[in-house]
Amino acid sequence: MKKISGRTITRALLYIRTLETLLKDKKDSVSSGELARITGLTDVQIRKDISSFGKVGTPRVGYDVRELRNKLENFVLQKKEIRVVLFGVGNLGTAILKYPWLRKGKLKVIAAFDTSGSKAGKTINGVSVYPAEKAPAIIKQSKAELGIVAVPEDKGQDVADIMVKAGLKGIANFAPVSLKVPKHVIVRNIDLSIEFLSLFCDTQTR
Amino acid sequence: MKKISGRTITRALLYIRTLETLLKDKKDSVSSGELARITGLTDVQIRKDISSFGKVGTPRVGYDVRELRNKLENFVLQKKEIRVVLFGVGNLGTAILKYPWLRKGKLKVIAAFDTSGSKAGKTINGVSVYPAEKAPAIIKQSKAELGIVAVPEDKGQDVADIMVKAGLKGIANFAPVSLKVPKHVIVRNIDLSIEFLSLFCDTQTR
DNA sequence: GACTGTGAATAAGTTCACAGCT
């Protein structure tokens, strides 16, 4: 088996999501063309992606939905549970904590942290909020792997430093600031302003 | 001047953000190498991107921060104000409305909509919340261009349909569902679950 | 010497064209 590109993996996660809704609709067979219609990608792209995980479809029929879902999950999400911590229980942090789809999957937010004393001690959607000082101990002890930065931009770097020191290997950063981290830590930036503006630019150029 | 790729534009938006924080720090000159250190990109990438907007740097010195910022803004964001509407005033929608960086830039949320009667009539961060029925009229009259889908997944397609019918040209979709829209409407999907999971996968493969 | 700007080389990603299966 060869190495799989990050883009293929991201699309595989989309396929998994799509297959799961097909399962809910009691569909148990699907073709690459049908997946293409749903996702907006091309059928060839989808077949190519899927083929990098091994042969699983049957000609003339398509893919067995459950089998394909399992195949993709086994490659992409072997781990049973991915432990995540969140920094910043403001509006965005709360929104992330309350969104149900974090629980449906393998993602588990195991703790949230906030510097404001008024937030600590609360429980949001089953997740306890702790004062920021407790973060290093809790992260290490719980063996969390991912951190979400949902604090204002001027606190972003401080939070990232804590996360790095505590041993997190991936950071999802919603603060509109570039984080400085050692290269073994991977940062995914989600700057909503930039997302919206680049979407706008896309609409202009066509 | 040649055509500029979407990726270059997204990076240009990041450069603009970065230059603006440099301005705040009273830095008025910066090199591609320095921008590279801050953003995590390579210096060549940055020079190449910038050069596609025209010559603006001076050898031995670097770029004038203010001049470069203006140059990039003129290319990428000529428009004075980009009008946006939001559907779904739950936690995520409220978070988006309250985040300050939407106002710093050219993005302006001109209205929010929610089906729940209890939300309509409120004002969040200066943005009025209306019942969903008012959306078509308000969108058309205000000449809004972008829509944000922050409703639960089972309402996503309905909202997208309203947005398309009202003439919006771009949709930022936070609902974990694939939207079906005519091809002249551009959708940017931001599925937080997929973002986090793909980040996790990245941390595994190196 | 220390920077920018850029054509050329390389790498990554997508689409094409068609072989192969049932």
Place this chain on the structure above:
DNA sequence: AGCTGTGAACTTATTCACAGTC
């Protein structure tokens, strides 16, 4: 016929190497 799977062609994006400038 109608689908999957895949090498090959092509397109897009990044990196290299170095010329040009102050």
